Amino acid sequence: MIRIDKINIKEFRGIRDLTLDIKGDNFAVCGPNGTGKSGIVDAIEFALTGNISRLAGAGTGGLSIKAHGPHVDCHNKPEQASVTLDVTIPSLGNKKAQIYRTVKSANAPEIKPADKDVITAFDGVNLHPEFVLSRRELIRYVLSEPGQRSKEVQSLLRLDDIEKLRGVLQKIANACARDLSGLERSEKDSVTNLLTALDITQLTKKSVLETVNPRREILGLAPLTDLDANASVKDGLTTTAAKAPGRVPKVQATADLATLREALQALEAAPFKQACSTASAKTTDLSEQGTGTRPILPP
């Protein structure tokens, strides 16, 4: 927290030159419409953050600090539009400090003294731009539909980052939910297949190891001592893994099919059938000779 001791506003918004010596107290500003009450709030916000929230956000297209920050009679002289705050910082032992900012150098305020702790204190205020709530923001919150109110709170508290992260996490969660049913089915099938292959009824580390290790011993493999995510019951087993079939050129395949077709036709031809019949008859003769029903003649 910082306490404002004095405000000096020059050529800023609707104010030509104004100094308020408020000595760190609370204060209220009252006056007729158009006399610059909101300009004072804008000036405090601008001095501390370099921004005017009334000129940013929805419905403010075309407005900018550079064009609309300076007084209308000084709109081409942004260097003359300035705000100076003299403040007291209680957390630093009531240290006095000053911040000066012009519209021309809105992102480069002059801070005196430029001590690290003072700069840190001003940076802290800059991180909380929600310290300024404009009438428009308050009215928009009050009038918002209940379903939109959470968005208005986010807007007031500048919670864009929360919403961004929430959106990404929700998107990832939806994608995971979509994949989950398929993965669960796959897991169930795998468990069923493993139980069948091992001929066990329950999938526990103990039952799997007790079943697998005797089989591994038969194969001359060392027993498994543990089953973790990376363990495989086939560890150490050299297998001739089936290679994926290579690509066959179409020309080669056509030629092979033609050769096969010719061979099949040859099997259907009369000479081949005759040869088969002869071979069959000779086989029968040999068989009968073997049983002793006919004498074995010398060749």
Added chain:
Amino acid sequence: MGSKKPFDDTGAAPTEVKSVASTILTEFFDVLEKSEGFEDVATKLRKVVLDDGVFAEPSIRVAMFPDDS
């Protein structure tokens, strides 16, 4: 208000001041870090989101599922 006051009137040195969003995210990651099985994820997410200021889905996915990358 919470017990951590960024500034107080005691004259003590100022603590680190964070935006409301950063404070909420820090609290979220603190809780996540204490949840069983989420310690590593919380640490990685904290680095990506708070330290690096990245909110892109690919980076968040890598932090959450490093084995998929």
